[in-house]
Amino acid sequence: MKNIITLSLILLSLFGYSQKKHKRADEFFDKMWYIEAAKEYEAAIEKGDKSKEVLQKAGDAYYFNTNMEEAHKWYDVLLSEYPDNVEAEYLFRYAHTFQGIDDNRSAKKWMKKFSQKANNQDPRAQKYSQEKISIEDVLDLEPQFTLKNLEINSEFSDFGPMYFKDQLVYSSAVDTSNYHTRNYHWNEQPFLNMLLGEINPAQTDVKFLEEFSRELNTRYHEATLAFSPDEKTIYFTRNNFNGDLGRDDEGINHLKLYSAKIVEGGEKIEWTDVQELPFNSDEYSVGHPTVSKNGKKLYFVSDMPGSIGGTDIFVVDILGDNNYSQPKNLGPNINTYGREMFPYITDNALYFASDGHLGLGGLDVFESKYEYSFDTPVNLGAPLNSNLDDFGYIVDENTNKGYVCSNRKSGKGDDDIYSFERTPIEVCDQTITGVVSNATTKGFISGAKLTLLSENGEILEETQSQSGGKFSFNYEVDCNTPYEIKTEKTGYKPSTTPAITNKKSGETNVPVTLSTVNKLxxxxxxxxxxxxxxxxxxxxxxxxxxxxxxxxxxxxxxxxxxxxxxxxxxxxxxxxxxxxxxxxxxxxxxxxxxxxxxxxxxxxxxxxxxxxxxxxxxxxxxxxxxxxxxxxxxxxxxxxxxxxxx
The missing domain is CATH 3.30.1330.60 (OmpA-like domain)
Structure with missing residues (x-):
C-alpha cells in the first residue's frame, strides 16, 4: 500500500522534523520519496548518527512504504537506544511491525505497552488495551472467506476495484499509455490510472480490457472511484491537479475528489464536465468515495479539520448541481486516532479499512452493520485480513462475492486485487437456562428473581425460578459471549453468576446456587x-x-x-x-x-x-x-x- 492509498500525507507534518545536516534525506522524506529517504538515513546511521530523530525517520521511511521487516529493524534500534524517551506513537508502530513479521505474541505485548503509555491521551489506548478483545480473539474468528488472486494483477500496485455495469474499474500503476514515462518516487512505480476489466461469469477473475477513460486519466494519480446508482455520475480521487500539481504552503500535494458526467449515446463510454467537489482544499486531502445505494449520500476519507485521527470517514448529502451539505464526521464509533480508509457502503453495512481498531496488522477490513446508526465495527478476520494491509473491500451482498486488496507477501507484486466468496457464519443465538439450588442442601429453590446482565451491566431480562428451581430467559443472547446472572430471594444472600454462552446455537445451561443469610x-x-x-x-x-x-x-x-x-x-x-x-x-x-x-x-x-x-x-x-x-x-x-x- 505505497501510493496515494494511505491518504495520510498529514503524517509528514505531524511527525516530520528538519535538521540541516540531513537536509537531502529530509527533502526526500517530505516529498514521500521513501526509498531514497531510507537510503540517506541508513547512510547517516552507518556513519555513527544514531540520534532519536534519524532512527525514527529511518523506521518511518519503511513503515510508510509498508516494508515491515526493515521498519521493525530500525524501530527496534530506536527503542533499544531510547527505551524511556520515545513517544507512544512509536510503540504503536513497533507493535504493528511485529504483526507484519508474524510475531503476534510480541505484538500483543507492545500494544499493551502502547496502551499504558498513551493512557487517556490517545483514543486508541482503550481499543488496544485488549481488556475486552485481544489479538487471540481476532485470530480465533471463524474463517468466512475464500480468496483468489486475479489475472489483472502485476508487479506494481493494483487496487481500488469498483463495479461498473457488468465490469470492474480499478486503479493500477501498470504502464498502459504513452505518458507513463516517470516514476512516483514514493515507491519508484509509475503513476496510477483507472483501468477497465471484464469479470468472468463466476465472478472469480478479471481480465484487462482497456484504459477506463482517457478524459479522466492525467499524468498524475487517479484512483479509487464510485458511481451514482444510475451510473451516470462518477466520483474519483486525483492529485490536486489542474494542468499542474497544486501544493500547500509546505509543498505537499494533497488529494481531491472530482465528479464527471457520462456522455450519452456514444459507442464508447466517455466522461465530461469534470468538476472539483466544493469541500476539497489545498490544505488537506479528500478521497476514496462511496455512494449510498439510494444516491443521496457520499462517504469519503479526509484529514480535514475535525478529524479524530490520521484520516477519518466523513459523509455529505448529495444535493445536486455540484452542491453538497457540510461534511460530517462519522464519529468515534467508526473513526479512531489511527487511519480509517476505503469505505464501501451498502444497504446493510459500512465496510472500511482501519489500523486504529484492533486487527492483525497494518490495515484490516471491518464491518459496521447499519440500521438507524452504525454498530461497533467488527474485524472480518483471516484470511480476508492478514499481517499486512488489507483494504478496498467491495461486495455484492446478494451473492456474497466481491473483491478486496492486499499487499500480503503471497501476491504477485505490490498491492493486488483478490476476488472472494464469503460464506457468512451461521447466526449463532443462545438462550440461557438453568436451575437454582441451595448451596448447602442442594435442594431446588423456586421463586428466586433472576436478572440477565450484559458484560457492561445492561439489564437484558428478568425472570423467576419455577417449580424444581428451573428458569429460562427468552432473550436471545450471542454465542461465545460473557454474561452475568444476578439472583435474589428473601432469606438468601444475593449472588452473581458468570455465564459464558456456548459456541454453537442452542441452550447454555447455567447452574445457580444460593446460600441462606444464616445457617439457621x-x-x-x-x-x-x-x-x-x-x-x-x-x-x-x-x-x-x-x-x-x-x-x-x-x-x-x-x-x-x-x-x-x-x-x-x-x-x-x-x-x-x-x-x-x-x-x-x-x-x-x-x-x-x-x-x-x-x-x-x-x-x-x-x-x-x-x-x-x-x-x-x-x-x-x-x-x-x-x-x-x-x-x-x-x-x-x-x-x-x-x-x-x-
Whole structure:
C-alpha cells in the first residue's frame, strides 16, 4: 500500500522534523520519496548518527512504504537506544511491525505497552488495551472467506476495484499509455490510472480490457472511484491537479475528489464536465468515495479539520448541481486516532479499512452493520485480513462475492486485487437456562428473581425460578459471549453468576446456587423457616423449660440481627391422644413460645401469629391406629418458625 492509498500525507507534518545536516534525506522524506529517504538515513546511521530523530525517520521511511521487516529493524534500534524517551506513537508502530513479521505474541505485548503509555491521551489506548478483545480473539474468528488472486494483477500496485455495469474499474500503476514515462518516487512505480476489466461469469477473475477513460486519466494519480446508482455520475480521487500539481504552503500535494458526467449515446463510454467537489482544499486531502445505494449520500476519507485521527470517514448529502451539505464526521464509533480508509457502503453495512481498531496488522477490513446508526465495527478476520494491509473491500451482498486488496507477501507484486466468496457464519443465538439450588442442601429453590446482565451491566431480562428451581430467559443472547446472572430471594444472600454462552446455537445451561443469610434459615417446600433444635415441653404442659429457652434464644438473636424479619409460630403434636385436646395443647404451647420471644425484647408485631395445629399437619404416616416408633412420633411433635418477610 505505497501510493496515494494511505491518504495520510498529514503524517509528514505531524511527525516530520528538519535538521540541516540531513537536509537531502529530509527533502526526500517530505516529498514521500521513501526509498531514497531510507537510503540517506541508513547512510547517516552507518556513519555513527544514531540520534532519536534519524532512527525514527529511518523506521518511518519503511513503515510508510509498508516494508515491515526493515521498519521493525530500525524501530527496534530506536527503542533499544531510547527505551524511556520515545513517544507512544512509536510503540504503536513497533507493535504493528511485529504483526507484519508474524510475531503476534510480541505484538500483543507492545500494544499493551502502547496502551499504558498513551493512557487517556490517545483514543486508541482503550481499543488496544485488549481488556475486552485481544489479538487471540481476532485470530480465533471463524474463517468466512475464500480468496483468489486475479489475472489483472502485476508487479506494481493494483487496487481500488469498483463495479461498473457488468465490469470492474480499478486503479493500477501498470504502464498502459504513452505518458507513463516517470516514476512516483514514493515507491519508484509509475503513476496510477483507472483501468477497465471484464469479470468472468463466476465472478472469480478479471481480465484487462482497456484504459477506463482517457478524459479522466492525467499524468498524475487517479484512483479509487464510485458511481451514482444510475451510473451516470462518477466520483474519483486525483492529485490536486489542474494542468499542474497544486501544493500547500509546505509543498505537499494533497488529494481531491472530482465528479464527471457520462456522455450519452456514444459507442464508447466517455466522461465530461469534470468538476472539483466544493469541500476539497489545498490544505488537506479528500478521497476514496462511496455512494449510498439510494444516491443521496457520499462517504469519503479526509484529514480535514475535525478529524479524530490520521484520516477519518466523513459523509455529505448529495444535493445536486455540484452542491453538497457540510461534511460530517462519522464519529468515534467508526473513526479512531489511527487511519480509517476505503469505505464501501451498502444497504446493510459500512465496510472500511482501519489500523486504529484492533486487527492483525497494518490495515484490516471491518464491518459496521447499519440500521438507524452504525454498530461497533467488527474485524472480518483471516484470511480476508492478514499481517499486512488489507483494504478496498467491495461486495455484492446478494451473492456474497466481491473483491478486496492486499499487499500480503503471497501476491504477485505490490498491492493486488483478490476476488472472494464469503460464506457468512451461521447466526449463532443462545438462550440461557438453568436451575437454582441451595448451596448447602442442594435442594431446588423456586421463586428466586433472576436478572440477565450484559458484560457492561445492561439489564437484558428478568425472570423467576419455577417449580424444581428451573428458569429460562427468552432473550436471545450471542454465542461465545460473557454474561452475568444476578439472583435474589428473601432469606438468601444475593449472588452473581458468570455465564459464558456456548459456541454453537442452542441452550447454555447455567447452574445457580444460593446460600441462606444464616445457617439457621432453611427452605422446605418453598417455605423459609428458622430451623432450631426440638422445643421440649413437660407432659400436658405449655410453659417454656430452660432447655427450650436456649433454643428459642437462637430465634431471638436471629430476629435481632435482621430487624425487618417477621415470623409466625406454628406448633404441632403427634397423633396420640384426643384431637381437640391436641389442638388446644399445641395452641397453648405456640402462644407460650410467642410470649417468651416477646419477653426477650422482640416487638409483638414481628410475630404475625402463633397457632397450634394439633395433629392436623403430620409430616409422616404416623396417624391414629398406625403403629410407629417413638422416634417417628417425635418428628410430628414440633414447633416451626416460618419467615414471612425479612
Amino acid at each position: 434459615i432453611v427452605e422446605e417446600d418453598g417455605v423459609l423457616k428458622i430451623k432450631i433444635g426440638i422445643i421440649y415441653f413437660d407432659l400436658d404442659k405449655s410453659f417454656i423449660r430452660n432447655d427450650a429457652a436456649s433454643e428459642l434464644n437462637k430465634v431471638v438473636l436471629l430476629m435481632k440481627e435482621y430487624p425487618d424479619m417477621v415470623i409466625k409460630v406454628e406448633s404441632h403434636t403427634d397423633s396420640r391422644g384426643n384431637n381437640d385436646y391436641n389442638a388446644q395443647l399445641s395452641d397453648r404451647r405456640a402462644k407460650s413460645t410467642r410470649k417468651y420471644i416477646i419477653s426477650q425484647e422482640i416487638e409483638a408485631n414481628r410475630i404475625e401469629s402463633a397457632i397450634g395445629y394439633g395433629e392436623s399437619q403430620l409430616i409422616n404416616e404416623c396417624a391414629d391406629d398406625t403403629p410407629c416408633s417413638e422416634a417417628r412420633h417425635q418428628l410430628n411433635r414440633r414447633s416451626e418458625f416460618i419467615i414471612i418477610k425479612m
